[in-house]
Amino acid sequence: MNRYAALVDGKAGSYGVSFPDLPGCVAMGRTVDEAMLNAEESLREWANDYEARGGKLPNPSPLETVATPEGTQLVAIPLLRSSGTRVRLNVYVDEDVAAYIDNEARRRNMTRTSTLTWMVRRIAQMGG
Numbered sequence: 001m002n003r004y005a006a007l008v009d010g011k012a013g014s015y016g017v018s019f020p021d022l023p024g025c026v027a028m029g030r031t032v033d034e035a036m037l038n039a040e041e042s043l044r045e046w047a048n049d050y051e052a053r054g055g056k057l058p059n060p061s062p063l064e065t066v067a068t069p070e071g072t073q074l075v076a077i078p079l080l081r082s083s084g085t086r087v088r089l090n091v092y093v094d095e096d097v098a099a100y101i102d103n104e105a106r107r108r109n110m111t112r113t114s115t116l117t118w119m120v121r122r123i124a125q126m127g128g
Helices: 032-052 095-107 112-125
Strands: 003-011 014-018 026-029 073-078
Touching: 003 032, 014 032, 026 032, 032 073, 032 112, 095 112
Parallel strands: none
Antiparallel strands: 003 014, 003 073, 014 026
16 A cells, blocks of 8 residues: 655645645645545545556655645555455454444444444544
8 A cells, every 4th residue: 555645734624635746636624634534535536537547656755755845744645445355354352442343333324344444544544
């Protein structure tokens, strides 16, 4: 999984994210968190469209080489794609963690699998 450098800028109520390696790939949000979540989706859509037009994605620049203009914050956004192929995982978790997963699944009207997938994607988006 590649992580692309992204620059976050803006002020309360209006944040933007741009990708120095990927011209035209941008996202926005009312909060930094929302902008970063939207950036992951924008990155995936931009990459899919670019490749569909015959382009080859550039390798991500190392974060330490990316210029960070004043007023911006440098973050890394993962390129998370859906392969369409499901893989079975057998995992053991603490019963409190399982209860949390189940509660979130009910609250969001999702299955355990969908909830875990959603959680992992969000952690990855936050640079976890």
